Amino acid sequence: MKIKPLGDRVLVEPLKEEEVKKGGIIIPDTAKEKPQEGVVVALGTGKLDDDGKVVPFNVKKGDTVLMPKYGGTEVKMGGKEYQIMREDDILAVIG
């Protein structure tokens, strides 16, 4: 079973705290808008520009990304949790 996000949405699997690498990015507890790390699992069908052409994604499958904690929709599949969110809500690629 697969999830194909629609439009400019992507499917992201949030990383559990124990998976976040040592010496990696730490989100301060005092941060106003708390981001979290995740891995891109699937890209959407793509947004169309004014000429009807598909706008390419800036992220790709397998990218580790920094995303807002409450920016997407949570779904669960095969025992794993995912987030479906618009690509523009992703803050950065970590690598």
Added chain:
Amino acid sequence: MKIKPLGDRVLVEPLKEEEVKKGGIIIPDTAKEKPQEGVVVALGTGKLDDDGKVVPFNVKKGDTVLMPKYGGTEVKMGGKEYQIMREDDILAVIG
């Protein structure tokens, strides 16, 4: 009797909980914006782009989709419940 949605709307028949396949997608009870599964029953007349051409749909009749629970308008026909919603509100195709 048929329902032809207008513009970029689609007609979706929500799946009852007993129809959701085992090992499928589970929506956590704690999810902020609770999505549900459904099957696309009819596509709309299509949205027009700036050049007056019909923008093709990303979903097709028969697709199982993930959609927000309160994103559409409920109607009942022949004893069945449906939702009429804009395609952009559909989160993903499941397959």
Added chain:
Amino acid sequence: MKIKPLGDRVLVEPLKEEEVKKGGIIIPDTAKEKPQEGVVVALGTGKLDDDGKVVPFNVKKGDTVLMPKYGGTEVKMGGKEYQIMREDDILAVIG
């Protein structure tokens, strides 16, 4: 006496409950945004696109449509009630 709606508006005559056909569409009482059925009586002068051309309507005179109950403006003429509403607010054509 005739009413010619302006722009992308249409004139719709709501169907009384006894006129709604048996086996037809039933709007659940629990529906959040309650739609109702009606018949298109007149199309507007049409909306202009960016090139100044009239955008054609997706509905036509005589169509039975599903529309939000409080999406238009009520008027009464010759003892009958009508709604003037923008075409984009019409949910679907029933046929």
Added chain:
Amino acid sequence: MKIKPLGDRVLVEPLKEEEVKKGGIIIPDTAKEKPQEGVVVALGTGKLDDDGKVVPFNVKKGDTVLMPKYGGTEVKMGGKEYQIMREDDILAVIG
């Protein structure tokens, strides 16, 4: 003394209740957004489209129109009351 509305505005003289023809349009007292009848007295200078061309009006001087009661600005001139409103706020031409 004359009033020349600016842009896509028009000058409308509301009809008094005794002027509304028999068998004409009746606005139900229960109507959520109460419209009233009026006669177009002057068209504005016109709105410009993206190419800088004046968009033609859909109404003309002398048209009887249906308009929202509180959609314009009231002015009084030579003992008569008028409304200055944007053409897009006019619901329909009656004829």
Added chain:
Amino acid sequence: MKIKPLGDRVLVEPLKEEEVKKGGIIIPDTAKEKPQEGVVVALGTGKLDDDGKVVPFNVKKGDTVLMPKYGGTEVKMGGKEYQIMREDDILAVIG
């Protein structure tokens, strides 16, 4: 000393009540959005359209206009009061 408004703004000198001509326009006290009369004293530098060309003004220096009472910014110069407001907020030219 001169004031040159920026963009689509104009400088208007409101007429005092004793300057408003007899038989002229009367603003009813019950008017929801009370307009007032004024004389255009200076035009702005002009708004640019999508092609970078200056959009011409519909009003000119010396025009008597009808404007909303609280639509602009009050300034005082040489003992006189003025309003700086966007041209689109001016309702009509009176002549």
Added chain:
Amino acid sequence: MKIKPLGDRVLVEPLKEEEVKKGGIIIPDTAKEKPQEGVVVALGTGKLDDDGKVVPFNVKKGDTVLMPKYGGTEVKMGGKEYQIMREDDILAVIG
């Protein structure tokens, strides 16, 4: 040390009350949106139009301008106070 504003922002040094010339512009205490005078100290990098070309500024270095009192961001440099604000928020050039 220099401040180069970004985009359509400008750097303005507000005039102190004793610097405002006699017979100049007086802002009434009763003004709803109180403007103040200032001198343009630096222009921004410029806003880009739809074709990617820089839109020229309507103000230039050295211009005395009328601006809303709370429309910008205050900064202090070398003992002087400045405001960084978008050019569209400047009301007029005084000269």
Added chain:
Amino acid sequence: MKIKPLGDRVLVEPLKEEEVKKGGIIIPDTAKEKPQEGVVVALGTGKLDDDGKVVPFNVKKGDTVLMPKYGGTEVKMGGKEYQIMREDDILAVIG
């Protein structure tokens, strides 16, 4: 480990108060919207214009910038604090 911001976002390292040069910019305590200084550490992938071309950034790596204190998202990496924010929220380049 690197952070590559997405779209028109940039990664900025805020300067600590002891790093702010003498005779430099002082933000008054009474400032309504308090800005702070920082150094641009990484540019994003860039925003696309209507023709699908990447819009160039106005800031570059190493620029000292003036930015609103609460305009971005805080992240911590290798013991240092950063802000991810959209370039349009940066007020000025200092140099």
